[in-house]
Amino acid sequence: MSRALIILQAGPGTTVQDKGRFGYLAQGCSPGGAADLLALHEGAALLGQSADCAALELAGLGGAFDVAQPTRVALTGAPMPARIGERQAAWNTSHLLQPGQVLTLGPTAQGNYGYLHLGGGLATAPVMGSRSTHLVARIGAPVTNATLPIGEDRRSQTGLTLPPEDRLSGGTIRIIPSAQTGRFAPQDIARLQRTAFTRDLRGNRMGARMAFEGAPFHTQGGLSLLSEAVVPGDIQVTGDGTPFVLLGECQTTGGYPRIGTVIPADIPKVAQARAGVPLRFQMITRAQALKAHAAFQAHLAALPGLPRPLVRDPHDIPDLLSYQLISGAITGDET
Amino acid sequence: MPEPDRFPAIHDLGLCAKLVTFADGLSEAANRAALALRAAVEAEGWTGVEETSISLASTVIRFDPLALPHAELEARLAALLAGRDWYAAPLPTGRTLWRIPVALGGAHGPQWEEAASLAGRDPEAARAEILSSRTRVLTLGFAPGQPYMGELPPNWDIPRMTELNPQVPGASLVVAIRQLIIFAGPAPTGWRHIGQTAFQCFRPGAAAPIALAPGDEVTWREVSAEELAEIQAEDRSGDGGATREALP
Numbered sequence: 292m293s294r295a296l297i298i299l300q301a302g303p304g305t306t307v308q309d310k311g312r313f314g315y316l317a318q319g320c321s322p323g324g325a326a327d328l329l330a331l332h333e334g335a336a337l338l339g340q341s342a343d344c345a346a347l348e349l350a351g352l353g354g355a356f357d358v359a360q361p362t363r364v365a366l367t368g369a370p371m372p373a374r375i376g377e378r379q380a381a382w383n384t385s386h387l388l389q390p391g392q393v394l395t396l397g398p399t400a401q402g403n404y405g406y407l408h409l410g411g412g413l414a415t416a417p418v419m420g421s422r423s424t425h426l427v428a429r430i431g432a433p434v435t436n437a438t439l440p441i442g443e444d445r446r447s448q449t450g451l452t453l454p455p456e457d458r459l460s461g462g463t464i465r466i467i468p469s470a471q472t473g474r475f476a477p478q479d480i481a482r483l484q485r486t487a488f489t490r491d492l493r494g495n496r497m498g499a500r501m502a503f504e505g506a507p508f509h510t511q512g513g514l515s516l517l518s519e520a521v522v523p524g525d526i527q528v529t530g531d532g533t534p535f536v537l538l539g540e541c542q543t544t545g546g547y548p549r550i551g552t553v554i555p556a557d558i559p560k561v562a563q564a565r566a567g568v569p570l571r572f573q574m575i576t577r578a579q580a581l582k583a584h585a586a587f588q589a590h591l592a593a594l595p596g597l598p599r600p601l602v603r604d605p606h607d608i609p610d611l612l613s614y615q616l617i618s619g620a621i622t623g624d625e626t
Numbered sequence: 627m628p629e630p631d632r633f634p635a636i637h638d639l640g641l642c643a644k645l646v647t648f649a650d651g652l653s654e655a656a657n658r659a660a661l662a663l664r665a666a667v668e669a670e671g672w673t674g675v676e677e678t679s680i681s682l683a684s685t686v687i688r689f690d691p692l693a694l695p696h697a698e699l700e701a702r703l704a705a706l707l708a709g710r711d712w713y714a715a716p717l718p719t720g721r722t723l724w725r726i727p728v729a730l731g732g733a734h735g736p737q738w739e740e741a742a743s744l745a746g747r748d749p750e751a752a753r754a755e756i757l758s759s760r761t762r763v764l765t766l767g768f769a770p771g772q773p774y775m776g777e778l779p780p781n782w783d784i785p786r787m788t789e790l791n792p793q794v795p796g797a798s799l800v801v802a803i804r805q806l807i808i809f810a811g812p813a814p815t816g817w818r819h820i821g822q823t824a825f826q827c828f829r830p831g832a833a834a835p836i837a838l839a840p841g842d843e844v845t846w847r848e849v850s851a852e853e854l855a856e857i858q859a860e861d862r863s864g865d866g867g868a869t870r871e872a873l874p
Contacts, residue, residue, distance in 0.1 A: 316679035316686065317664070318836050319810070319828075320770040418830060428770045429811050430830050470637035470645045517652060517803070518767065518774060520681040522640040522688075530788035530816055544681050544767030544774070546786055546803070546816065552640040577696065580641050585692055 294441040295359040296409055298434055299393065302352025304495075305434050307413050308406075309345040312421035312430075316543055322523070323425040323540045326404045326496055326562040329591070330368035333453055334408030336594040337365035337385040339446050344412025345422040347434075349405045353396030356388075356407065362441060363410030363449050364388050369402025369459060369563060384452040384601055402459035402563040411442035427497055427540050451598035456590075458560045461490065461568035464536075466551035467580045469525060474510040474548050483508065483526075483534070483550060484572055490564040496540040499561050500533060501570065507532020510548045518546040524553035526572070536561045554580045556587035634659070634707050636700055642676075642691055644699060648712065649683040652777050652804055655713040656683035657764045661840060662715030666706060674699070680840065682764050682774060720872075721841040726808075726825050727849040727857055727867040728799055730756065734822035734851060737791075741801050741818040744784040755779060756820070756846065761806060763842040769810035771827035771836035775844050776805040786816035794819045797826065797866065806844075824857045824866030832864065843873065 298305070310331065311324025325331040325348055335342040353371045358364075365385040366373055373380040376392045388394055399405055415422050415431075424431030472480065482505070491500035508528045510516075521527070525537045527547040536553055537545075538561070551574060553561060564570055575583075633656075639645040646663060649656035660680040667678050667687055674694025679686040689699060730753060731738035742752030761775035782804045791814060794800060798809045800817035807817060810827035829835050849857070849867075857867040 314677055315770065316677055316688065317766070318770055319766040319768060319772050419835075427811065427813065428828065428830075430770075467641060468638070470639055470647070517650060517682050518805075519647075520639060520643075520645060520679065520684060520686045520767070522643055524640055529790060530786060542768040543679070544765065554641055577638065577641070581691055581696075584641055588692060 296439045296441055297357040298437050299355040299357055301354030301435055304350030306348050306424035307345050307415055308348040308423050309421055311423055311539055312419055315419060319543050320428055321541050321543050323423045326538060327368050327559040329559045330406045332591045332594050333367040334365045334406050337451050337453060337598050338363055338408055338410050346406045346408040351399045351403050353398055356394040358388050358390055362388050363444060365408040368404050368406040369399040371399050371405045372397035383455050385449045387449045403565055409441045410444035414440040414442040425540060450601050452601045453598050459563045461564045461570045463571050463573050464557045464560060465554045465575050466572050467554060467577055469549045469552040471548045472551055475550050479508050484574055488570045490566055490568045490570060492566040496538055498535050498537040498541055500535050516546050516548055518544045521545045524558050525549040526551050538562055554583055556583050636703055643686055643688045645684050645686055646703060647684040653683055658715050658717055659712035660685045662712055680765050718841045722870050723873050724842060724844045725847055725869045726823055727847045728821045728823045729849055729851050729854040730821040735820040737818035738820045741820050745781045757848055760843055760845050763838050763840050765840055772810040773838045774805050774807055778804045790814045790816055791819060797823045799823055822854060824854060824861055825868055826864035829864040
């Protein structure tokens with residue numbers, strides 16, 4: 292049997308994702324791609340392969356996976372209690388999975404999206420230059436139980452780990468002015484930055500609604516604005532005055548005014564914030580944003596050199612999973 | 627309050643795109659200008675420009691600000707803009723005239739009467755206005771292949787709703803701000819849902835996945851709910867019973 296990932300079971304919203312589909316804005320197709328782009332790059336670094344490889348994005352609920360041939364795997368993004376057979380498997384780490392050994396991933400305790408990367412990458416048929424499932428555009432569909440082809444893997448190293456970058460607990464989100472920021476009153480732009488938001492329950496790969504106490508944010512004539520181009524990160528204020536941060540699978544045009552745009556480096560933080568996680572917006576200058584963007588791109592470029600061997604043998608550390616979690620959070624796997 | 631915009635104007639669209647806006651209202655000339663500037667930027671082939679697109683009255687230039695500094699791109703765009711009268715640019719060639727079957731009102735258009743009333747018409751007069759309209763595809767956007775078509779007579783300058791319509795079906799017809807949209811797929815929207823077509827805006831896997839192009843013109847043929855159901859059952863092409871002819 293050729294190389295394949297056998298999905299025995301997976302939660303809703305499990306999709307194949309790569310960096311996204313570029314070049315189709317003019318035809319109305321937004322890029323989509325992994326909700327947590329950093330996690331995609333981290334997985335590629337752990338496996339020593341290109342960040343263009345497609346991985347499986349798991350929307351919080353995990354699943355059970357087998358392989359047809361010995362396959363290297365890496366686990367990144369929102370940590371999930373992981374087992375290979377009966378053995379606990381560390382997060383942010385690469386492992387070897389043998390056929391018949393089932394990889395089991397439990398629900399996330401923090402963050403929304405976990406990623407399962409395969410040595411050689413998922414080799415599903417690209418559509419318009421990308422393997423990303425785009426739910427809104429109806430390109431591809433969530434997978435439940437399916438067998439997905441895996442590409443050739445020229446490498447063999449496993450047992451590498453990366454220190455996780457904290458992006459699961461919300462915090463300060465840096466934003467810059469956008470084409471329509473001037474339509475909002477200065478006091479509302481100031482209030483946006485003073486307001487303690489939390490991520491609302493309503494949200495998906497298209498965008499995340501912000502919950503808050505206080506008066507709605509409004510512009511004059513906001514409901515009759517000409518529909519205008521939208522980019523991921525835009526903070527759209529819908530008719531009821533609620534900010535909504537648009538993510539990779541957003542629409543390409545929209546009529547609701549945008550009060551600002553989240554810089555690319557902070558989009559994973561918004562995507563990974565679970566309902567109730569606190570978020571604050573901080574307006575920075577374009578020059579500051581460019582500096583942050585350069586640092587983010589430099590970090591992505593440096594990632595392939597960062598993985599280190601996992602120091603201790605996982606067999607010896609029954610509670611290993613907790614060592615890999617940000618701030619030692621509980622995983623729900625400790626019974 | 628913001629100063630009134632002067633046009634064309636160059637804005638930032640996030641950190642990695644520029645927006646060149648030709649008008650802040652629906653304008654046929656601004657739409658043509660946006661199409662023509664997009665073609666001109668494509669022809670320039672500037673290193674660092676990753677993708678171009680248009681919206682109703684703007685050109686979008688997506689670029690890598692680490693490879694092509696903002697100030698440099700702004701200067702080049704300003705020079706291009708100064709070089710010609712973009713509002714006098716011709717429409718692209720190879721356009722198509724479409725006639726698309728639509729069922730208006732009833733279960734297929736639950737907000738038809740509300741929309742008609744906002745347009746200051748009784749349902750029958752509104753029906754005549756929509757069915758006799760000949761609008762142009764101003765841009766494709768929101769979702770793949772989804773057309774923004776305009777413009778309708780001035781009385782159809784009705785605002786979006788304050789509460790989102792939680793979900794309209796794929797191929798549904800919606801209206802706001804003197805424009806019509808056929809939705810590419812089921813989606814939430816602030817536009818009012820007035821009818822249903824069987825036209826598939828996006829046909830993944832087809833040789834031509836996107837049927838419409840900016841500049842195409844669209845007319846309507848009213849069908850009953852029963853006839854629409856027959857079209858839906860029989861159509862394999864995705865055209866949903868639409869006919870097309872080449873525009874000169």
